[in-house]
Amino acid sequence: MPSPFDQSTYQVRLEWGVAGLERLATADVVVVVDVLRFSSTVVDAVASTTEVVLADAVRWSRNGAAVASAASAPTVLVGGIRNAAAVARAVQTVQERTGERTSVAVIAAGELDAEGLMRFAVEDHLGAGAIVAALTDLGIDHTSPEAAVAAEGFRALSGALRHLLGASGSGREIAGGIPATAKIGASGLAPSTAEQAAALDATDLVPMLEDGRFVRFR
Numbered sequence: 001m002p003s004p005f006d007q008s009t010y011q012v013r014l015e016w017g018v019a020g021l022e023r024l025a026t027a028d029v030v031v032v033v034d035v036l037r038f039s040s041t042v043v044d045a046v047a048s049t050t051e052v053v054l055a056d057a058v059r060w061s062r063n064g065a066a067v068a069s070a071a072s073a074p075t076v077l078v079g080g081i082r083n084a085a086a087v088a089r090a091v092q093t094v095q096e097r098t099g100e101r102t103s104v105a106v107i108a109a110g111e112l113d114a115e116g117l118m119r120f121a122v123e124d125h126l127g128a129g130a131i132v133a134a135l136t137d138l139g140i141d142h143t144s145p146e147a148a149v150a151a152e153g154f155r156a157l158s159g160a161l162r163h164l165l166g167a168s169g170s171g172r173e174i175a176g177g178i179p180a181t182a183k184i185g186a187s188g189l190a191p192s193t194a195e196q197a198a199a200l201d202a203t204d205l206v207p208m209l210e211d212g213r214f215v216r217f218r
Contacts, residue, residue, distance in 0.1 A: 011142035012135055014106045014128055014150055017063070017118050018070045027105035028098075029091055030071040031079045031131055034064025034109035035123040036170045039080035040197040042214055046207045052214040063109040068209055073105070076209040077217060080127040081161060081197060086204045088134035090217045095140070104140070106131055106147060111170060122168045123197065126161065129154030130200065161198040168194075 007013035008025035015024050033039055038061035045052045058065040068076060075094055079087035095102035108124035129150035132143060136151060143151065157164060165171045171194035196202075206217040 010144035014147040030073040035127040038064025078207040084130035
């Protein structure tokens, strides 16, 4: 019998972290959302080179990398506020290529505290909501209640994204924790700031996981 928590009756689903990914029914597409810093920095890294090794991306955020590593869907994308509309278009492209309704699991990575327990992350809820809202705008709108709540929360708060990300616990942690000159990863990129991560649809680039490496969706 299907679990009442697997959201299998819906095309667009939303859950939190690796455990949430495992609760959901198998999906055609998994979208990893770890706004600060994984999603935003992977986008920048892929934009600056042809590919980024998943093992290197762990340095930017083990939460987002863990979700990406656990995802077994045919298509695994990295999304956030900065590329929400582009992610939705990528999902639409997958659906057009297969000619069948494509199921989508949007996974908000959240944050792990010092004891390894999952902490709700407002930035990931907004990032997931931005992607679900963009999917809805394209007509991919058979959303679970969990996904619908995130989308409508994003719509209501979209005018305050920079403030919300910067004022969140994660935003304050980043502002006080890593010097502006810090460099992470072989690309030499500094991790994205909260202000950069909050720039809605600033890029059309969508990283896709392929053979342990992030490349441009194509």
